[in-house]
Amino acid sequence: MSSDHACPYCPSVFKWGEDADSPLGVRAGNEECGSNAYWKLRGHVDEKHPTEGHRCPRRLEVPFLPQDKSNDWWMTRDGHRACSHCGSMHPDDLFAQIEAGALVIGTDKNYKIYCDVPSPLAGQVHVTSISSHPYDGGEELTEALCDQHGLSSYERTEYIGKYVKFQPRSGIAHLKFYFQHLDAAGQDRFIALYNDKKIKLDRFGLYRTPYFATPTGQPIQR
Numbered sequence: 001m002s003s004d005h006a007c008p009y010c011p012s013v014f015k016w017g018e019d020a021d022s023p024l025g026v027r028a029g030n031e032e033c034g035s036n037a038y039w040k041l042r043g044h045v046d047e048k049h050p051t052e053g054h055r056c057p058r059r060l061e062v063p064f065l066p067q068d069k070s071n072d073w074w075m076t077r078d079g080h081r082a083c084s085h086c087g088s089m090h091p092d093d094l095f096a097q098i099e100a101g102a103l104v105i106g107t108d109k110n111y112k113i114y115c116d117v118p119s120p121l122a123g124q125v126h127v128t129s130i131s132s133h134p135y136d137g138g139e140e141l142t143e144a145l146c147d148q149h150g151l152s153s154y155e156r157t158e159y160i161g162k163y164v165k166f167q168p169r170s171g172i173a174h175l176k177f178y179f180q181h182l183d184a185a186g187q188d189r190f191i192a193l194y195n196d197k198k199i200k201l202d203r204f205g206l207y208r209t210p211y212f213a214t215p216t217g218q219p220i221q222r
Contacts, residue, residue, distance in 0.1 A: 004037055009052050024042075056072040078173060080173060087176060114175065122169055124168065130159055146160065179210050
């Protein structure tokens, strides 16, 4: 999740840690953002590609969030497209996964669901726990171990010298989707798929009706 960040509009790639790109992070955020790969990319997009991208619809829902004029973009997170602001799946990817038979899991929020999809990173080793002190099963992270497991610049910046455990990634990625990313046509499409029982749901179904839908009085699909 905290890997290097590639610009979706040009070949630029930004790494974690202080480097020549740090002023971008500072200008986009504050002095503490100079080593953050996301904020470096945010500054780059704001300055080099100001007319590209989309405006995440969830921005306006957070009253204390500064209402800057920055646009958001679809980034790659753990091998999947995700909104750079809220982390949601792309709507096209959601519908593609539904039609492929992926499991959809409801939540206690009327604007959010989860979708379990095949992970392109299945089997890759990643860090699952970390401590500043030795512990049972942990090993001190070195540059050699980072090279061996292909760890990201974030892990190299934050974890070297600490004690970690490694584990292969699961074959399933548990992705979130925010309904705010659906336009009117997307909302209609989701309702139609649900009513036609073409959405594979877990045993609890959608126990919160999506905010754009109206219950018909029929039992919730199980």
